[in-house]
Amino acid sequence: MSGELQPFADLEGAGHRSFRVEGGSTCIVGSRSAGSGVTCYPARTVCPETGARDMQPAEFGPHAVLYSFATVHVSVTRDVPYTIGYIDFPSGLRTLAHVRRQGDDLACDMPVVLKSDATSWWVEPERSRT
């Protein structure tokens, strides 16, 4: 049987936790279609525009722009409050990110930078570029 008929193990692996640190800078590791150029994060096997199995690893970051954000005060599964936001990369990719804020320091269209520790990544305002 063709390997292409095997289901995707898309609940395993790093998924939305996939990132790489080099020279002190954090980049997230997603994918880009060789044919259409569509970019994705988390990484995918199939291009969401064309259906082609032509996705290749691609890195994004460390700089992005905060499109919008929300601090969430209600959850039955997570500690609150927490802040999430959509971040836009120059390549045209948008993804949802954890946002670390200090007080009322966030604004739409604010430059943000990717940060990470041993297990996770997030964004925070990029002070030097604001």
Add this chain to the structure above:
Amino acid sequence: MTDRGVIVGAGMIPMGRHRSSSYPGLAVPAVLAALKSAGLEPGDVQSVTCGHAFGGMLTGQRIVKDVGIGGVPVMNVDNACSGGASALHLASREVEEGRADVVLAIGVDKLTQFGGGTLPLVEEDPEVRVGMVMPALYAMRAERFLFERAETPDLLARVSVKARRHGAANPFAQYQKEVTAEDVLNSRPIAGPLTLLQCCPTGDGAAAVVVVSEARRRAMGASGAAIRASVLHSGKATTGFRDMLTPEITVHSAAEAFAAAGMAPSDMDVVELHDAFSIAELVYYEALGLCGPGEAARLLRDGVTGYGGSVVVNPSGGLLAKGHPVGASGVAQAVEVYWHLTGQAGARQVGGARRALTHVTGGGISGMDHGACTVHVLEAVS
């Protein structure tokens, strides 16, 4: 003119927290009320559609078997919040495509089974795994709206104040008490600029409508609400940038519905739209074409969408006041506009209402505005 069916009977239960009721317990009273108002018997029903999000297997069958309906097709549909409206869409297609001329459409859901909090989303979705919840999605829209339009949360509060004012006249509304802008802004924070009174409540409910062919309606000698357009869209996914103030799924659904109906947004007397959160009403004014881009705030402030305005938006109180048992809402909207178009809306009757639109979206899925959107355009017939 294409016969997309006519609503000739409608019923619903008061929205609220009905913890001691099962799904059939919620829906059977609405079904019986709809059949009674249509002057039909259970044995007249030739097809059943049932929308829900959390009812489990065979929800429709569990309901109609208790009123003597059986041996006919029963179609269950989940499209998240658009489930009920999707059931109405299927009912309309049953008539339009000639498979039946008496169809029962049901919407039902019971959210108190989850004990409160935000609507449970599908945990395997990538954004849900990061912490996406529906209030956060709408809060990001609100944040962007306030940023781009240089507005303040006072504007958002006005939406809730209007919804509660309308709901105060609706005996089927979960909330029937008016609130002030201060009440809204001082209620506890939920997500971003959205406070508790800017969010639809947790609740349970059911609604049902009877859709018949035009020929059957004439034979019955009934007045009703003719379905001039019934549009169901899924969202178009992108991994790239998306303008959160211009939800493409609603823009496209509404444009297609108006084209099918041969009508314009300015023809509408009544609109029931998907105000799950305060910001949604403002965004959807523009997406549905009730005003031009950038004009939503003016529309609300000028009272255009309240009683006395040119189009009454959410006379029921909308999802914010009437309540939002998700799979029930699309049918409940249809019940509301049927009552207005047939002069049965009581104290909240929109005078002279002849044409109406209902709009409900469904679900939070990464990369999409929403997973589903249903728009119906209806017109009074007698």
